[in-house]
Amino acid sequence: MSIAIAMVLVVAGSILFHVLSPWRATPIASNWGFIDDTMGLTFLVTGAGFVAVILFMAYCLYRFRHVPGRRAAYEPENQKLEAWLGIVTTIAVIILLAPGLLVWGQFITVPKDAMVIEAVGVQWSWSFRLPGADNQLGSSDVRYIDTTNSMGLSPADPKGQDDLLIASSELHLPIGKPVKVLLRSIDVLHDFYVPEIRAKMDLVPGVVTYFWFTPTKIGEYEILCAAYCGTGHPQMRGKMVIESEADFETWRTAQQTFEQSRKSDASRDKRASAQ
Amino acid sequence: MTDASVPQNVAPPPAEVPDVDLYHAHSWITKYVFSQDAKVIAIQYAGTAITVGILALVLSWVIRLQLAFPGAIPFIDANVYYQSVTMHGMIMVVYMLTAIFLGGFGNYLIPLMVGARDMVFPYVNMLSYWVYLIATLVLVSSYFFPGGPTGAGWTLYPPQSILTGTPGHEYGIILMLVSLILFIVGFTMGGLNYVVTVLQARTRGMTLMRMPLTVWGIFSAAVMALLAFPGLFVACVMLLLDRTLGTSFFMPSLVELGERKDYVGGSPILFQHLFWFFGHPEVYIVALPAFGIVSDLISVHARKNIFGYRMMVWAIIAIGVLSMVVWGHHMYISGMDPWFGFFFAVTTLAIAVPTALKVYNWVLTLWHADIHFTTPMLFALGFLVTFVNGGITGLYLGNVIVDVPLSATLFVVAHFHMVMGIAPVLVIFGAIYHWYPKITGRMMDERLGKIHFWITFLGAYAIFFPMHYLGVLGMPRRFYEMGETAFVPASAATLNIVITVIALAVGFAQSIFFYNLFKSLKYGAPAGGNPWRAASLEWQTPETPPGHGNWGKHLPVVYRWPYAYSVPGAPEDYLPQNAPPVRGERSP
Numbered sequence: 057m058s059i060a061i062a063m064v065l066v067v068a069g070s071i072l073f074h075v076l077s078p079w080r081a082t083p084i085a086s087n088w089g090f091i092d093d094t095m096g097l098t099f100l101v102t103g104a105g106f107v108a109v110i111l112f113m114a115y116c117l118y119r120f121r122h123v124p125g126r127r128a129a130y131e132p133e134n135q136k137l138e139a140w141l142g143i144v145t146t147i148a149v150i151i152l153l154a155p156g157l158l159v160w161g162q163f164i165t166v167p168k169d170a171m172v173i174e175a176v177g178v179q180w181s182w183s184f185r186l187p188g189a190d191n192q193l194g195s196s197d198v199r200y201i202d203t204t205n206s207m208g209l210s211p212a213d214p215k216g217q218d219d220l221l222i223a224s225s226e227l228h229l230p231i232g233k234p235v236k237v238l239l240r241s242i243d244v245l246h247d248f249y250v251p252e253i254r255a256k257m258d259l260v261p262g263v264v265t266y267f268w269f270t271p272t273k274i275g276e277y278e279i280l281c282a283a284y285c286g287t288g289h290p291q292m293r294g295k296m297v298i299e300s301e302a303d304f305e306t307w308r309t310a311q312q313t314f315e316q317s318r319k320s321d322a323s324r325d326k327r328a329s330a331q
Numbered sequence: 332m333t334d335a336s337v338p339q340n341v342a343p344p345p346a347e348v349p350d351v352d353l354y355h356a357h358s359w360i361t362k363y364v365f366s367q368d369a370k371v372i373a374i375q376y377a378g379t380a381i382t383v384g385i386l387a388l389v390l391s392w393v394i395r396l397q398l399a400f401p402g403a404i405p406f407i408d409a410n411v412y413y414q415s416v417t418m419h420g421m422i423m424v425v426y427m428l429t430a431i432f433l434g435g436f437g438n439y440l441i442p443l444m445v446g447a448r449d450m451v452f453p454y455v456n457m458l459s460y461w462v463y464l465i466a467t468l469v470l471v472s473s474y475f476f477p478g479g480p481t482g483a484g485w486t487l488y489p490p491q492s493i494l495t496g497t498p499g500h501e502y503g504i505i506l507m508l509v510s511l512i513l514f515i516v517g518f519t520m521g522g523l524n525y526v527v528t529v530l531q532a533r534t535r536g537m538t539l540m541r542m543p544l545t546v547w548g549i550f551s552a553a554v555m556a557l558l559a560f561p562g563l564f565v566a567c568v569m570l571l572l573d574r575t576l577g578t579s580f581f582m583p584s585l586v587e588l589g590e591r592k593d594y595v596g597g598s599p600i601l602f603q604h605l606f607w608f609f610g611h612p613e614v615y616i617v618a619l620p621a622f623g624i625v626s627d628l629i630s631v632h633a634r635k636n637i638f639g640y641r642m643m644v645w646a647i648i649a650i651g652v653l654s655m656v657v658w659g660h661h662m663y664i665s666g667m668d669p670w671f672g673f674f675f676a677v678t679t680l681a682i683a684v685p686t687a688l689k690v691y692n693w694v695l696t697l698w699h700a701d702i703h704f705t706t707p708m709l710f711a712l713g714f715l716v717t718f719v720n721g722g723i724t725g726l727y728l729g730n731v732i733v734d735v736p737l738s739a740t741l742f743v744v745a746h747f748h749m750v751m752g753i754a755p756v757l758v759i760f761g762a763i764y765h766w767y768p769k770i771t772g773r774m775m776d777e778r779l780g781k782i783h784f785w786i787t788f789l790g791a792y793a794i795f796f797p798m799h800y801l802g803v804l805g806m807p808r809r810f811y812e813m814g815e816t817a818f819v820p821a822s823a824a825t826l827n828i829v830i831t832v833i834a835l836a837v838g839f840a841q842s843i844f845f846y847n848l849f850k851s852l853k854y855g856a857p858a859g860g861n862p863w864r865a866a867s868l869e870w871q872t873p874e875t876p877p878g879h880g881n882w883g884k885h886l887p888v889v890y891r892w893p894y895a896y897s898v899p900g901a902p903e904d905y906l907p908q909n910a911p912p913v914r915g916e917r918s919p
Contacts, residue, residue, distance in 0.1 A: 059704060059712055062789070066716060070796060079800040079826070081736070082818045088736075095733050102723035105687075109694060109719050116697035117712070120633075121704070127904060128635035128897035129699035132919060137695075138639050138688065145687045149726075153680045156730040157673055163732055164669035179496045179588065201586045208586075239666075243585050244491035245599060247664065247739060251805030251818055254736040258666045260599055261490060262583025265666035278817050282739035284484045284809040286496030287409040291814070 060117040067110050074103075085273035085298065086253035087234075090159045098152055105148065163255070166268045170234040175227070176207050177239070177246030177259040180288030182279055183207060184227045188218025188313055198242050198261075204321040208242060209314050220311040225294040227279070229271050230304035239265045249282035250296055258283050271298040354453070355879055365461075367453035368879050369438040372460045374770070376434030379460075383467055384427035388838055390419040399824075399831035401812040409811045410498035413482030416809065417499075418470075420485030421507070424613060425514060426467055428755055432620035433518070433556065434463060436762060437525045437549045439770065443869035444546045446534025446887045446909075448880045450524040459524070462517030470510035476502035483507075484809060486610070489581040489602050493574040495588065508571040515560045515567075522560075525553040534868075536889030540644065540919070541908070543867045543893040544637060547644055548623020551651045552616045558655065559612035566605035573597065603665055607658035614751050615654040619647055621758040622689060625711045627893075628761050629693055631865045632708035633700035634904050636894035639692040640919070646685035646692075653682045663734045672731040679729035683722070690719055701897065701904070705863075706780030710761030713788035714754050720792075721750025724799060739809075742802025745795045753791040760787070760844065767848075768862045772875050773855030779847040783840065790837035794830050801826065866905045867893035891918035 084092060120126075174185040174193055185207060187193050194209055194216015201208040206223065209216045229235055239248055241259035248267075249256040257267040279294035299307070312320070356362035366372060393415040397407045407415075438456070442449050450456045473480035481499035483492035491497050492504055499507075529542070529550045542550075569580035573594070581602040582594035630637040637643060659667065659675035693715060702708070724746040728734045737743065760783070767775050801823055806813065813819055861870040873883040887909040895906035895918045906913065 057704065059709055062785075063712075063716060066789075066792060070720075073797065073800075077797075077800045078820065078822050079797075079804040081803050082805055091732055091736055094730070095727065095736070098727050098730065098733055102726050106719055106723055109690060110716060113694045113697060113712070113715060116694065116700070117702060120697060120700045121702050122634075126701045128633065128701040130636060130897050130899055131638065131699070132636055132894075133639045133641065138642050138692070141691050142684060142688055145684050149680045149683050152726055152730055153676065156732045157676060159732040160669075160672050160676070163735070164672070178586075198584050198586050198591070201591070241585075243587050244494060244496070245488055249739070249807065251736070256735060256739070257664050260666040261585045262596075262598065263600075263666060276817075280807055280816075282807050284413075284488075284491065286491055286494070287413060287482070287498060287811070288496065290810040290812055 057118065057121055060114045060121075063110050063114040063117070067107055067114075071103075071107070082251045083273070084252060084254060085250075085271060085275060085277060086255065087270040087272055088163075088254040090155075090162070091254045094152075094156050094159055097155065101148055101152055163267070166236050166266070167234045170236040170268055171230075172236045172238060173227070173229075174238040174240060175248050175259070177241045177243075177248070177281065177285075177292070178206075179243050179286055180281070180292035182225045182227075182248075182292065182294035184222040185209075186220040186222070186308065186311070188220055190215060190218060193238070194219050194314070196240065201242060204318060211318075217313065217315040219314045220308065221314055221317055222311055225279075226297065227294065228297045228299060228304055228307045230301045231271050231274055231298050233301075234268055234270045236266055236268045239267075244285045245283040246281045246285050246292065247283035249280045250277045251280075252277050256282055274298050274300065365457060367449070367457045369442050369450045369453070369456060370770075370877065370879075370881075372456055373435050373438035375460050376438060376463065377431050377436075379464055379467060380427045380431035380435060383422050383471070384431075386471070387419045387422040387427060388841070390415040390422075392835060392838060394419060395831040395834045397811065399828040410479070410482060412811045413484070413809075414480045414498050414503070417482050417485055417507075418480050422470070423752065424485065424617070425511070426470065428617045428751070429518070429556070429613070430463060431759060432617060432755070433525065433549060433553060434460065434521055436545070436620060436624065436766075437521070437553065439766070440545055440869060441525055441528055441549060442532070443769075443872065443877065443881055444543050444867055444893075445529060445532065446537050446868050446882070446889060447528055447532035448882060448886070451528045451532050452520075452524050455520045456524050459517050459521035462513055462520065466510045466513035466517055469506055469513060473499065473503045473506040476506065479503055481507045486603075486606060487570065488606075489570055489573065489597075489599055490583070490585060490587075490594075493570065493582075504574060505571065508567045508574070511567045512564060512571075515564045518556060518560060522553045522557045525549060526557065534886045534889060537868075537908075540641065541889060541892045543623070544626035544640070544643055544647070545620070545623040547647050548619040548621070548626075551647050552619040555612045555619070555651050555654065556616045559609045559616070561609075562605045563609035566602055566609070570602065600662075600665055600667055603662050604658070604667075607661045610661060611658040612654050614747075615650060617751055617755050619651065621714070621755040622647065624762045625714050625758050626693065626696075627867065628707050628711040628758075628765055629696050630894050630896065631765075631863050631867075632705050632711070633697055633702045634896045635696055635700040636892075636896055637692065638695040638698070639688075640892065640894060642688060643692055646689050649685040650682060650689075653678060653685070657682060657729075660729050660731070660734070663731050664738050676729060676731040680726065683726060683729075686722060690715070690722070705764075706775070706777055706784060707761040707765035707863075709781065709784045709788075710757045710764065713784065714757040714761065716788075717749050717757060717792060718754040720796070721746055721748075721754055725750060736805070737802055739807055740802035741806050741808055742799050744808045745798035745802060748798075749795045753795060757788065757791075760784070763848070765863070766869075767851070767855075768858030768875070769869060769872075770876055771852055771855070772858055773851050774858050774862060775851045775855060776847050779843055783843045783847065786840040786843070787837060790833050790840070793833050794837065797826055798830060861907075864903070864905050866895050866907050868908050871907050871909050891916070 194213040239259040246259040281292040478501035481503035579597035582597040
């Protein structure tokens, strides 16, 4: 008996919690509003199912509780009812799945005009690379990594010489332009995670992964790592700044190219050895 | 083991298989320690699983204390935190839940429920337990090695799991992998036994479609485990070689903390495929026995046949088959080919249909029933609430695009704890309250049982329901400390404190259960052979607790399904499976 009441209270409490909860998705800052919409639809469909099943159960518990003299009915099965329930459930699942797959189709189709950038993860920090004047990123390999080449760019690749290297963990992006983020790890699994843009993807050493999004809101956002990568995992942070095209250009022109960074490192080394 | 006096290859076999087929133990050691009696092995399995489960419970307090009061408890540093997370997860999933459902309930119930004298290979069955025990000891021993147990997370993803940025990379990870390999060896011996016993040793009249759903659940789970564990076995062997011999199965060329490693050409994603090829069926290896047991608890205590028995059986089989092809939903953002997303989202959401049908049938069993609110029934009902709640959040995470923002957040932690932590544990408690009288001959205390139920059910729901919302907010899992993070409001820390306080209370409340468990051994009311007036075969043994060989001189002969409750025209509201047919009866 009290279990029937408890179930009604669990349902009521859950709905109330959902309505009153101050813990909601962060304000979205990318084009992936469809993801939020699909989640909202999922909440409605599954929430209705949860409430219906639990309340029906609570009613049965109240109505058919044992009282002296009660005897249960004997009904091994009811194929019509079972088929009907199966069909309704299948329809509900299709309602959830169809929009989900459509949005996934968009998610994995990168726009042709997307600006390509690279995020590099290492225990436990982020760095970034933007293409230079040739608008192409040079090749890279972990075997090129040394103290003057922390991202492992191929020294011989002419495409890489003008690549802009951002070692400060702070990535700037222009608002309204689709970005394809190439993801590269040089040690373990990491995951580029900014809650406000909804999209995320693992960095896997040995391969280059990617995802895309369009920034839609000017502001500063924290980059976290969402794939456990050892004891420093929570400290692996970066900053993503979404700004106007003009501000972005100002920032970009201030960045050092691969070639420049090699030269300045070399001259620093020379000075160090001269002293 | 055969006896020359028993006629061989004669059909049909005699209903009275003489129990000379069994080797009766003669010494205390062979009876209670190196026992070949499935019932003793069951207690050994369950006892070990619960003991190591208590360790995992304590580890969960370490996790919760750190999340609520980061940095305030001196002995919890990042290493201890990640080691606790890893050991808690691995122990609960493999060494506790898998072991107790298959090794514990499987061993005790399969022979009794199908009318067999024992498992078909008693010696192999005994070996299974001892190898499992060694596996458990190897795992726990990692606490006593330099560096302690591995803190790689229960998924053990390379390259991180065997590199120096992860605690326990010295010995902990090696012991973990060796322990898992041993566990799989031990499980395979037990699993073969469960499968063959169900297929081979059912008594006369016990057709497959007359088996209790408990047996169907455990049987299907054992088949799945035999198919899925080899994936983990292979992954563990290869990772062990990568760690010890420097091979590169899963290790690409990489630079670790400025130092170039010799690995070349391995694939970290391959490990994830192998791990989840085991890991997802594993969820159902735990869930299917729970499904089966809960069906029987509801039916017995609602005095009504389980609704749609045939649908229930086919749903178990459909879930079992489908669950072998959904593993990729753990890897939507792993960097695998994005086209996999379509396939795995479809298969994953397809599983929702047979699963929902099972839920409907449990609930419909209550329709026009005669419901007794016993402790086992309360736990079964608690399972329904937590399972439905945890099941529907699976529809978020299975639907590939919705998973993208939620994966790796506390939403995932809340989901899997609700659906494969709390829900199965509630079933385990219900099952113990239900079968304790058969195992010991005494009843457990109903009043204490109900107090235990209310605290555990409501407490667990209050722990994990709000946690989903922290995940929706975006709080990542596996963070030793959140630190200053712009999008996380201060109220999230408050909620974490509330959750921790409830978790500690629920954890300590389990002592009520253990007190009841041990007190009732001596002071429980005598139960008699069939206190719940249940129809299935295990309640019809000549002795309670059942002796070695289960059935005395004559094996039972089965005349009907195990759900003959409130049959019209029957004198009582249940008809045991082995009671001779009543006039005009039309039971399946």
